[in-house]
Amino acid sequence: MTQVTSHQTNAPRTPVSMREKPRLSVGFILAKRFTLCAFANFVDVLRLAADEGDRSRPILCNWTVLSDTMDPIASSSGISVHPKERLGDPRAYNYIVVVGGLIEESEDFSPAYQSFLKEAAAAGVPLVGVCTGAFLLHRAGLLDGYRSCVSWFCHDAFKEQFDGLDPVTDQIFVVDRDRLTCAGGVSSAHLAAYLVDKHVGRAQANKSLHIMIIDDAQNAEKPQPGIPLELKTQNPLVQRALHIMQQNIDTPISIQEIAQRMGKSKRQLERYFRLSLETSPQVAFLNIRLDFARHLIERNQKSIAQIAVDCGFCDSSHLSRMFRRRYGCTPQALRRMPDTEEHVA
Structure with missing residues (x-):
């Protein structure tokens, strides 16, 4: 099994021109068998927006993979990611992002993660569900009364698991107050660009997408393919x-x-x-x-x-x-x- 390390260097956070405090800080929770491309797209938008050029220093943005055990987390593709830090104070982050994976394993979500997410919600930290992350947030009772987005491919499975709830499947992402959800895939890049635009600047958001060979940022209402x-x-x-x-x-x-x-x-x-x-x-x-x-x-x-x-x-x-x-x-x-x-x- 291939393994990669969640890379968060201790490089100085001082660009050439001026000292900058990170404007956008994101903590990631990765579900077992999470979707690697959805996670990678989100992270790379942050990485490319965070520094001058393509030097990958976490200056304007930083990102951390959190864990309850610090064990490597296997994605659905078999590639594993090593977490950076244990669960701590969710208020250290502007957003907590939950990256989901295989639907049949969504019930096997750590109670420690659920407690951490509930603590984050109580503290007013916005929660983000990427790919099937909306399943996990709903299972933790953290999307009650919110609109949520899932892939059209997962629509029927969502309705089966959460009787009476009809998710949004005709948009690439949904922002409903302090809950943000997206369909996964490239839509996670567009949701990340939305956050970069909001906290760092539109130029940095567009720069990230262009380097990733993605057209200009899409609005939430963009239809899913x-x-x-x-x-x-x-x-x-x-x-x-x-x-x-x-x-x-x-x-x-x-x-x-x-x-x-x-x-x-x-x-x-x-x-x-x-x-x-x-x-x-x-x-x-x-x-x-x-x-x-x-x-x-x-x-x-x-x-x-x-x-x-x-x-x-x-x-x-x-x-x-x-x-x-x-x-x-x-x-x-x-x-x-x-x-x-x-x-x-």
């Missing part, structure tokens, strides 16, 4: 609506509800769709469901009846009628085609 769509648009509001549709394929919601989630009226949303896609949101939603049904028919062996359920149709007859209208053949006929059989095989 999801299942590839044939519908293409540069309108961010329409993009968000399309991703909400994707995340509700099996249980379609009304266009009115989609518009309300986005703070728009149904008429406004319909106008945006006409201008951007030359179609209505109702037709777009139906086409998304039919495209997904075709994807399933071509690439797995589920029954047509099950695919109909998975794509939000009443039954296989309903799916067949809509499918023929769009593609000129029934799902059964498509599955019998030679190319489709090769996909299934």
Whole structure:
């Protein structure tokens, strides 16, 4: 197993021009089997913003991996990180960031970590959930009454574990007072850039992202990428609506509800769709469901009846009628085609 050390040098915190006290201090808690790329993206934004050039000195920002045992922490990729310090006073940090990992291991979260996070919350230290970190914060009772963001890929698992809660899955991150959550991956870089912008400066935030070959910082409302769509648009509001549709394929919601989630009226949303896609949101939603049904028919062996359920149709007859209208053949006929059989095989 590969191991890396959480690097927090004792290099002097004095740049050439002037003495600076760190403006942004972050303590990290890494769950067992945490997601390495989400952690690395977050840390590297801090590292690149913290110093002149690319010298990695923790001058304007500092970061520390905390632990209850000081044992190496294995990521889901098998690479381990050595913590820097034991859990102490959470008030030493501007933020405590919890980096989650594999969903099935989210229940195995150290009681010491939960106590530390509760102490941080009581002291008013903002808490950040990265990737499935939102699962861990919810499990500790620290996201009650807050909006939280998870990846669209984890949406169903979140609803199963936390009955009655519906997370935000159509944005890359969410800031709700002193709780911040993001979907993981590159979104963790954008959330880190948001914090750098707030505490250090926009120039440093943009510098970090550019060195990492990431486009300019994205707002929280930037839609998450999801299942590839044939519908293409540069309108961010329409993009968000399309991703909400994707995340509700099996249980379609009304266009009115989609518009309300986005703070728009149904008429406004319909106008945006006409201008951007030359179609209505109702037709777009139906086409998304039919495209997904075709994807399933071509690439797995589920029954047509099950695919109909998975794509939000009443039954296989309903799916067949809509499918023929769009593609000129029934799902059964498509599955019998030679190319489709090769996909299934």
